[in-house]
Amino acid sequence: MVPAENATDRVQHDSHAPRLLYLVERAGQHSAGQRVSVIVPTLNEEENLPHVLPRIPDWVHEVIVVDGHSVDDTVAVARALLPSVRIVTQEGRGKGAALRTAFRAVTGDIIVMLDADGSTAPEEIPLYVAALVAGADFVKGSRFMQGGGTSDMTILRKLGNGGFVAMSRLLFGSKYTDLCYGYAAFWTRNVPALRLNGDGFEIETMMNIRALQARYKVAEVPSFEADRVHGVGRLRTFPDGFRVLRTIVREFLHPNPAWADRNPGADRRRTANARYRAKERRRGRDRRADAARAAAPTPAQIEVVTQPPPAVSFKDARN
Ligand SMILES: Nc1nc2c(ncn2[C@@H]2O[C@H](COP(=O)(O)OP(=O)(O)OP(=O)(O)O)[C@@H](O)[C@H]2O)c(=O)[nH]1
Ligand SMILES: [Mg+2]
Secondary structure (H helix, E strand, O other): OOOHHHHHHHHHHOOOOOHHHHHHHHHOOOOOOOOEEEEEEEOOOOOOHHHOHHHOOOOOOEEEEEEOOOOOOHHHHHHHHOOOOEEEEOOOOOHHHHHHHHHHHOOOOEEEEOOOOOOEOHHHHHHHHHHHHOOOOEEEEEOOOOOOEEOOOOHHHHHHHHHHHHHHHHHHOOOOOOOOOOOEEEEHHHHHHHOOOOOOOOHHHHHHHHHHHOOOOEEEEEOEEOOOOOOOOOOOHHHHHHHHHHHHHHHHHOOOHHHHHHOHHHHHHHHHHHHHHHHHHHOOOOHHHHHHHHHOOOHHHHHHHHOOOOOOOHHHHHO
16 A cells, blocks of 8 residues: 555545545544445456555555456455455355445445446545544545546436436435445445345445435535546446436335335325325315215116106007
8 A cells, every 4th residue: 555645645636636635634534543444346357456456545444355256367466466455255246246245244334435447536535434424424426516527427328327316306305416426435334224235236326325215414525537447347338227227216116114214205205195185085075985976876867767667558569
């Protein structure tokens, strides 16, 4: 790992992190005694790890590389770059499955997750940790708030992400400015309550929405996402975009029942519905009652039905 002063210099010169970040690092109050575990998911990232692991501040408690059965030398490179690194082999397939494996292996109080392809700057870690220590339950990076940015997203991905952000605002009342981004930090003790079950890239969306549902104090911090240094990304815009969309819809239709009481949106919806039904009942306009009334025969119809048939004379029948 690099000495803290060098890391600080890089913050000023190489990354787009704001001046606040520099001040946080200089202050030396990185984690207020909390142990920080950094999780880095890797899938064939041997060429990119040298751009990531050495930049992680040396005051972190542990660095966990959770590997998705890479076929290159990712694991050996990680060990060479950072002898203290903990290597965990993921269960299942996909980034979501990898992160969930790593969450179980964590021994620190705070988890920071970032990517291994060089697009997320480890120099921003203090900013995430500072927000947690200052009182947030969950901290997510945002590329679209003042001070953040990206050079890694195509127009199509920006549009997709923007649409998903809008959905999170409409459906869950969030004030998010970003949704599908892999840089986040949270308290280890809060992870079980999120009951994460996503396997792929939808995991970030799931975490961000469930943090809202759990009524966590969520803070966004500005973050800059650079281009991946080497190789091509694993994310496929349409299939993975569809997984994100499905996750949003599912979270809306089937929120965790344990959170129903803690979800003001659900409360409001439930109360508004109950009030509407009560009003309808009071005014005798309950739709089911109206329908039953409409289907019942009127007194006039009953009279017609019960009238005796007209008498037919023998002469008429013969004609
Ligand atoms: N362990 C593990 N890591 C993965 C898996 N898929 C992706 N990753 C890692 O997750 C991080 C983000 O994946 P990327 O492929 O860069 O996805 P992305 O940043 O959305 O896509 P690009 O912008 O194209 O780079 C990288 O560090 C990958 O190595 C996986 O199945 N298992
Ligand atoms: Mg990437």
